[in-house]
Amino acid sequence: MIKKIKELLWNKKYAVRIAKKNGIKLNKNHWRIIKFTRNFYYKFYISPSIRILLTAINKKYKINITSIDLIKLFPKNPSLQISKISGIPKPNKCF
Template sequence: MMIKKIKKWNKKYAINVAKNEGIKMQSKHWNIIYFARNFYLKFNMSPPIRILLIAINKKSQKKINSFSLIKLFPKNPSMQISKIAGIPKPNKCL
């Protein structure tokens, strides 16, 4: 199985991708993007939304759910998070 290499990524890259997606990055967005990137770097796979929500809610006092993600990433949370984070989309991403 061939593993896709992570794209050359930096904050400017993420802001440009987010802008193309119609998203103005705020701290809530960055928390999710950094989590997704770190997860990918550690496990060599993009985090499924369910795992992402569980892990973020363990660390944060302000709980989020799938509806919160849709508000932050309205077109398709899995796809938009992956694009902005510069990582491959999750395997079970629609």
């Protein structure tokens, strides 16, 4: 039930608004990461690690996003910013 409520509260407008508050203008790679993160969370009920995220994104889209690229996409704290924009709880290892 809680899962359904959270899904209903999150939408693309919400993601754009949160990203804008964090100084991020979302592009195709941001959306790929957001979509993957949301799907991963609702399948396993945990946020993906950066390593899992990058491996999966690069394999699925046949691109090469590195951890440096991820920092450029989400400059303040990639794990935390991705979670916020994706509308999922922050990762356990986030300070």
